[in-house]
Amino acid sequence: MHNLRRFLTVSTSVLALAVLSGCPTPNPPASSNKVVVLGYNDLGMHCMNEDFSEIMILPPYNTLHAQVIERRGEEPRILQSGVTVSYTIPGNTTSSDKTNFWDYVEDLFGVSVDPDVGLTGNGLSGTMVPTGTNDWVATGIPVTPVMDNDDLNPYPLATITVNRSGEDVATTQAVVPVSWEISCNLCHATDASDGQADASVAMDILTDHDRLHSTTLASQTPVACMECHAQAPLGTTGDPSLSHAMHGAHASRMAAANLQVDCYACHPGQVTQCLRDVHYANGMTCVDCHGDMTDVADPSRQPWADEPRCDDCHNKSGFEFEQPGTLYRDSKGHHGVHCAACHGSPHAITPSVEDADNVQAIALQGHAGTIDTCTVCHTQRPDDHFDHRLDDDGDEDEDDKLLVSALQ
């Protein structure tokens, strides 16, 4: 079903081979820092509505992760306690003056949250909490794509800082991607071309829905699609899911948008270009990994869970990729380091054509792309070879480690 076959031969760069087989490579001088922090976003792009007065597909809700590693020789230690991890988004410090979300949050969710505070209680700066799976997280950050100086920027950089015993011991910058470029207006118009003039694009959508499905949404604004359609990110149920409903119903309508990549009619977008990574640079588009609208609408797919996997295409020998049944974003490699810590967020697999995505790798190792420089985490280059896979004791049980080395 997916259009994978023509990508089956994935080559290996000479440089990567050199790194992995232990040939001397120009590692930058070891940093004197004792701790390193790597930041990444769970989705690679968060969509939100700009205006919540009529319809809501998705609220502002960005989820930022960080992995904190104490640099050591052979065995860097993944820190899950004993430090404070905080984040700020310089230049993007308010949201309630940029979207009317807070005017409608009570209608939409039945809860009231203070302006600039998101649905899980986090603001535009704050502290991260341990996930229990090797990293730290701040969920539901209500960031918008509008900077404080009014510039539109879907790739603002967060600063993440690690403090131990009152001293800042590590910092990094990671993108908090967000966009409201959802172009329903390419086809849903306010004119009377469909027999009815509507006051807004959202009203056209609601009146179409009412006419086709005998609902009365147009008189119930603001309408949250999640009230009746399952949306896993919002934890709601309801058949058909919004994903099945939207992709299925629109699959035969896409010609009207006349786009090179159909997906950009509703996903961000013609301007934002949320797919900006090494795959984009190699000429791939959404369809190469996800299939087309009909594939995404396949009733046997579970939305938000059955997604493409790196090992659909990559099969480098000796390497392991995602854990079985686990999304890329939740998977770990190399002794418990999260895949995204070394490779970046989904759709932003480094090197990215978007400079902001490359800032972290350049700061840590002097070049963009995969974190492939041992001394980012090890104080000196280990003698042993680089193991890409997660060990079965990936949860860092020190006692097991000692036992294993005693036996060797």
Ligand code: HEC
């Ligand atoms: C490529 C054109 C196109 C785009 C883009 C598009 N729509 Fe539609 N949509 C249609 C057409 C055509 C209809 C059918 C209208 C009719 O029969 O009156 C429709 C109908 C709908 C309906 C009515 C329910 C149904 O049976 O389909 C909803 C709801 C809807 N669209 C939501 C959206 C939303 C939300 C977006 C943006 C995220 C969007 N559409 C983007 C073309 C489009």
Ligand code: HEC
């Ligand atoms: C009050 C409940 C309700 C709300 C709220 C609601 N829908 Fe629906 N929707 C339905 C029902 C019922 C159907 C028809 C389902 C069927 O035929 O199986 C439907 C069908 C659809 C379809 C067509 C599915 C298909 O396969 O033809 C689309 C697209 C859709 N909804 C999109 C939306 C969007 C977008 C929103 C938010 C703006 C929304 N709905 C809000 C109840 C709702």
Ligand code: HEC
């Ligand atoms: C007509 C609008 C529209 C178009 C066109 C569209 N999408 Fe979507 N897509 C949506 C909406 C709305 C959601 C959010 C559903 C939710 O919140 O659960 C979504 C969610 C998704 C998801 C996450 C949920 C899931 O099913 O796993 C994937 C993946 C996805 N789209 C892929 C694509 C791809 C690939 C294309 C192009 C082939 C595409 N979409 C085109 C509207 C669209």
Ligand code: HEC
């Ligand atoms: C190189 C393969 C690849 C390409 C190209 C690609 N995706 Fe994805 N996509 C993935 C993977 C892998 C995931 C699962 C990521 C995860 O959650 O761990 C995913 C997940 C998603 C999701 C669900 C949110 C999430 O991150 O889980 C949406 C929505 C989505 N993709 C839309 C798109 C759209 C739209 C495009 C084109 C603009 C696109 N994808 C291009 C591989 C790809």
Ligand code: HEC
């Ligand atoms: C649909 C197939 C497909 C999927 C799915 C896919 N890739 Fe790729 N990937 C490719 C192709 C094709 C290239 C570029 C050609 C090449 O390097 O041979 C590539 C290149 C890369 C590169 C650069 C490799 C190098 O040596 O230059 C990295 C890193 C990478 N992918 C990581 C990932 C990750 C991480 C995932 C999962 C989130 C993923 N890929 C999912 C097909 C895929």
Ligand code: HEC
């Ligand atoms: C400690 C850093 C690190 C971690 C963690 C890591 N990788 Fe890698 N990965 C690398 C390096 C180094 C390479 C080889 C250089 C390259 O291809 O960019 C690589 C290569 C890859 C490739 C390209 C393989 C090919 O075909 O050439 C994919 C795909 C990939 N990794 C996916 C993953 C996935 C999935 C995870 C998590 C299960 C993961 N990586 C965890 C560092 C890492």
Ligand code: HEC
């Ligand atoms: C992003 C951080 C990171 C990078 C980059 C990294 N490592 Fe590691 N490495 C770790 C962590 C964390 C461990 C786990 C130590 C433990 O199990 O206690 C580890 C463990 C190891 C071990 C096993 C040590 C033992 O005794 O169990 C070896 C060997 C190793 N790394 C080699 C390498 C090589 C070679 C490179 C460069 C190609 C590299 N690593 C790059 C984080 C990293």
